[in-house]
Amino acid sequence: MALQLGAVPIFLWKWSLEEYGFWLMVSTTQAYLALSDFGMVSAAGSRMTVLLARGASIGANRVFHVAILFVAIVSAAIGVLAPAIALIFHLIGVPRDFALAGGVLAIGVAASLLGGLSFAVLQATHRNHIGVATTTNIRLAEWFGGVAGLLLTGSPVAVACGMLAARLLTTIFVFVRAIASQKTFTVSFRGWKLLRFHLGTSISNFLISLSSSLSIQGLTLIVGLFYGPSEVSLYNTYRTAARVAVQTSATFSHAVWPEFGILFGRRDGPRLRMLFWRTFNTSLVLALFAGLGMIAVLPNVLTFWTHGKVPMVYPIAIGFALYALAASVWHLPRVLLTAVGKNRDVAYCAVAISLATVFAAVVIGYLAGPLLSQIAAAVVFEAALAVAVAGLAVRWLRRSIG
Numbered sequence: 001m002a003l004q005l006g007a008v009p010i011f012l013w014k015w016s017l018e019e020y021g022f023w024l025m026v027s028t029t030q031a032y033l034a035l036s037d038f039g040m041v042s043a044a045g046s047r048m049t050v051l052l053a054r055g056a057s058i059g060a061n062r063v064f065h066v067a068i069l070f071v072a073i074v075s076a077a078i079g080v081l082a083p084a085i086a087l088i089f090h091l092i093g094v095p096r097d098f099a100l101a102g103g104v105l106a107i108g109v110a111a112s113l114l115g116g117l118s119f120a121v122l123q124a125t126h127r128n129h130i131g132v133a134t135t136t137n138i139r140l141a142e143w144f145g146g147v148a149g150l151l152l153t154g155s156p157v158a159v160a161c162g163m164l165a166a167r168l169l170t171t172i173f174v175f176v177r178a179i180a181s182q183k184t185f186t187v188s189f190r191g192w193k194l195l196r197f198h199l200g201t202s203i204s205n206f207l208i209s210l211s212s213s214l215s216i217q218g219l220t221l222i223v224g225l226f227y228g229p230s231e232v233s234l235y236n237t238y239r240t241a242a243r244v245a246v247q248t249s250a251t252f253s254h255a256v257w258p259e260f261g262i263l264f265g266r267r268d269g270p271r272l273r274m275l276f277w278r279t280f281n282t283s284l285v286l287a288l289f290a291g292l293g294m295i296a297v298l299p300n301v302l303t304f305w306t307h308g309k310v311p312m313v314y315p316i317a318i319g320f321a322l323y324a325l326a327a328s329v330w331h332l333p334r335v336l337l338t339a340v341g342k343n344r345d346v347a348y349c350a351v352a353i354s355l356a357t358v359f360a361a362v363v364i365g366y367l368a369g370p371l372l373s374q375i376a377a378a379v380v381f382e383a384a385l386a387v388a389v390a391g392l393a394v395r396w397l398r399r400s401i402g
Contacts, residue, residue: 008237009305010147014154017309021229022094023156024236026102028217029085033078033109034209040070041113043204045120046339048185049258052124053265057184060124065188067117075110082106097156104160108142108167115171118178125182128258134174141166204347208334211350218358219378226365235371237310241298242320245290249283249328253335260339273397280332287328291321319375326379329386333393342396349388357381 011020044067051060086103090096115138122131145166149158179187216239224232256279263272299312334350337343360377 007143007147008240009307010150012233012306012309014150017230017233019098019156019229021224021232022098023101023159024220024232025224025229026089026094026098026156027105028213028220029089029102029106030109030112033081033106034112034213040067041116041120042209042338043341045116045123046257046261046341048120048124049261049339050265050341052184053262061185064117064121064185067120068187071113071117075113078106078110101156101160104157104164108160108164111164111168111171114175115167118171118175121178121182121185123258125184126258126262128255132254134178138167138170138174141170204338204343207347207351208338208343211347211354214351214354215357215378215382218354219361219374222358222361222365223371223374226368227371231371234310234313234316235374237302237306238313238316238320241294241301241317242291242324244294245287245321245324246327246331248290249287249331252279252283252286253332256332257335257339260336264340269400276332276336276393276397283332284328287325291324294324295321315372316375319372319379323375323379323382326382326386330389333389336393337389337396340396345392346389349392350385353381353385353388 011023015023044063047063048060051057051063082103085106086099089099089102094102115135119131119135122128122134142163145162145164146159147162149155149160149162152158179185220232220236223235227235256275259275260272263269263275295314295317298317302308302310302312334343334346337346357378360381361374364373364377
């Protein structure tokens with residue numbers, strides 16, 4: 001989160017609002033290509049955690065082999081598609097340098113998938129804190145690589161190459177260390193027989209990730225197409241500020257993800273239920289105060305954060321604060337159901353509501369509605385999703401645990 005906040009003033013110091021808007025548009029490449037693993041890495045991590053909690057280390061290792069094989073296939077496909085992605089961006093009006101940067105960013109997704117495997121190993125072997133720390137360090141290295149490219153040349157291609165080099169080197173190092181520091185998981189590509197089965201079980205994770213990309217990166221592209229790159233910069237600045245509140249909730253959710261899997265694997269229902277409600281209430285209160293704090297400090301923060309290029313618009317700030325609160329409500333319930341492998345209905349709800357959000361955004365843009373109406377529509381749909389997913393989690397707790 002700090003990296004997202006820090007990127008805004010640095011990029012706006014070197015680039016105009018329009019140039020930064022083009023960068024935000026090509027950056028959506030990473031979010032969509034990250035879906036190419038069909039949720040396999042996330043599903044494998046949850047399944048490996050549950051199997052190890054039950055003492056089934058051989059089965060957990062087989063799941064890991066399937067994940068490695070699939071990531072290798074997807075990474076090769078991304079490398080082939082990267083030039084085409086750059087060409088598509090250029091054809092829709094993105095300047096050449098930014099379009100080429102989009103192709104380079106696409107290649108970086110392959111490295112991020114390998115990093116996901118490292119995190120899955122650390123999570124399953126009860127080293128989630130190390131996984132979180134290494135993931136953060138990889139992102140930090142990637143951020144500094146991009147900033148170095150920006151400050152040295154100012155070219156978007158240099159920014160993308162700096163990010164790619166830093167992520168690739170750090171990810172390979174972390175993966176090697178994660179495998180070498182334990183004895184359960186081994187590197188192998190012998191997962192062909194189980195690939196089809198595990199791909200089917202990972203579809204729910206894929207659909208949830210797809211819904212997130214539709215409602216976040218999808219709206220970024222729609223705002224850019226209908227309102228222009230300058231409005232994308234304004235929209236994304238407020239959304240980034242709102243992410244502080246969302247990340248407050250997400251931090252707690254991801255911290256207890258492996259604990260949910262372990263308790264479910266051990267069939268310890270009472271402790272699982274207690275952990276869920278305590279974490280849910282705490283994260284919700286923190287998200288509420290973070291949203292209110294965002295509105296209070298933004299007038300002063302925007303001045304130096306964006307070098308005066310983004311004005312303070314209270315209706316937009318309030319809209320994004322409400323959006324963040326709704327997103328915080330359904331984050332932990334989704335994590336719970338994903339950790340125990342019961343997130344199919346969550347996926348269906350998330351995709352349906354995200355598609356409705358995108359449809360509404362296109363209609364509003366086509367009718368030349370104000371930017372605030374886009375945010376209002378997003379808040380309504382996100383609130384509907386929060387109610388639906390929280391209801392699914394509560395129902396599962398009552399039926400499965402009592």
